[in-house]
Amino acid sequence: MPPLSRWYIKLAILYFIGAMIVGLLQAALHLSYLSPAYVHMLVVGWVTQMIFGVAYWMFPKFSPEKPRGDSPIAIATFILLNAGLLLRIIAEPLRAARPDVAPGWLLVVAGAAQALAGIGFALNTWPRVKVR
Amino acid sequence: MPRVAAWFVRASLCHLVGGFVLGALLLASKGMALPAGIWALRSVHIEMLLVGWVIQLVLGVAIWIFPRFVLRQRPRRSEVTAWLAFALLNLGVVLVCLGDTTAAAGRLTELAAAASFAIHLWGRVSPAGLSEM
Numbered sequence: 001m002p003p004l005s006r007w008y009i010k011l012a013i014l015y016f017i018g019a020m021i022v023g024l025l026q027a028a029l030h031l032s033y034l035s036p037a038y039v040h041m042l043v044v045g046w047v048t049q050m051i052f053g054v055a056y057w058m059f060p061k062f063s064p065e066k067p068r069g070d071s072p073i074a075i076a077t078f079i080l081l082n083a084g085l086l087l088r089i090i091a092e093p094l095r096a097a098r099p100d101v102a103p104g105w106l107l108v109v110a111g112a113a114q115a116l117a118g119i120g121f122a123l124n125t126w127p128r129v130k131v132r
Numbered sequence: 133m134p135r136v137a138a139w140f141v142r143a144s145l146c147h148l149v150g151g152f153v154l155g156a157l158l159l160a161s162k163g164m165a166l167p168a169g170i171w172a173l174r175s176v177h178i179e180m181l182l183v184g185w186v187i188q189l190v191l192g193v194a195i196w197i198f199p200r201f202v203l204r205q206r207p208r209r210s211e212v213t214a215w216l217a218f219a220l221l222n223l224g225v226v227l228v229c230l231g232d233t234t235a236a237a238g239r240l241t242e243l244a245a246a247a248s249f250a251i252h253l254w255g256r257v258s259p260a261g262l263s264e265m
Contacts, residue, residue, distance in 0.1 A: 043181070043182075047186060048185075048186075051186070051189065060133065088159065092159070092162065095162065095163065103163070104162070104164050105163060105164070106163065107159050107160060107162050107163030108159075108160040108163050108164055110159060111155065111156030111157070111158075111159035111160045112156055112160075114152055114155065114156060114159075115149075115152045115153045115155070115156035117152070118148050118149050118151075118152030118153070119149055119152075119153075121145075121148065122145040122146070122148055122149050125141075125145060126142065126145060129133070129138050129142055130133065130138070131133065131135045131138045132133065132134075
């Protein structure tokens with residue numbers, strides 16, 4: 001398994017556990033503003049990140065020289081996905097609870113980073129989807 | 133991978149990009165002034181990512197990697213049901229995304245896609261050589 005896939009999958013597992021903890025806090029303490037963070041830790045941090053990691057590892061090779069496509073794009077995708085998600089799960093509840101502490105542009109940056117990650121993954125994966 | 137599986141995966145990548153861009157706009161609207169009507173797209177964001185991205189990718193990968201012995205026995209039926217599932221699933225997503233008036237028709241189309249996919253895959257869920265599809 002390539003190192004980038006190992007990073008993806010290990011972080012996905014951590015997000016899975018983290019989401020369960022946030023879900024517990026949300027339910028036990030009735031913190032409704034944690035709901036978007038909880039949902040996105042599960043669907044982006046756990047499910048999507050696991051898919052990205054396994055697809056990067058298992059999809060057909062791009063070429064013998066570059067089996068997993070363009071490495072800089074793949075690494076940038078990993079960083080953007082996780083930086084954007086982490087920023088979101090910190091800034092969004094913080095802005096809901098204390099708008100004076102968390103400026104709105106943090107959410108704009110978080111969203112843009114994750115959107116770019118989605119584009120990066122699609123760009124790097126598309127050429128590996130080969131018909132035989 | 134088979135052509136139909138490649139179409140499933142490519143379509144899922146398109147939904148991933150569209151769903152993530154919509155999600156970015158929705159998140160940005162919590163931090164900056166964007167038209168309030170943008171929240172009408174929340175259901176589109178969810179539909180594209182849940183059905184268009186995750187479910188569609190799962191279907192495509194399943195068609196790619198499941199045992200293929202039975203496909204040699206009934207190649208035409210297998211191909212038709214897989215392509216039908218692809219067409220119906222994506223039509224269903226579009227209909228659901230168009231709004232309340234077409235949402236029920238979209239869900240019905242997605243149900244038909246699920247049935248078609250089930251017919252395609254059912255016989256492949258077995259050790260090669262033991263299936264009576």
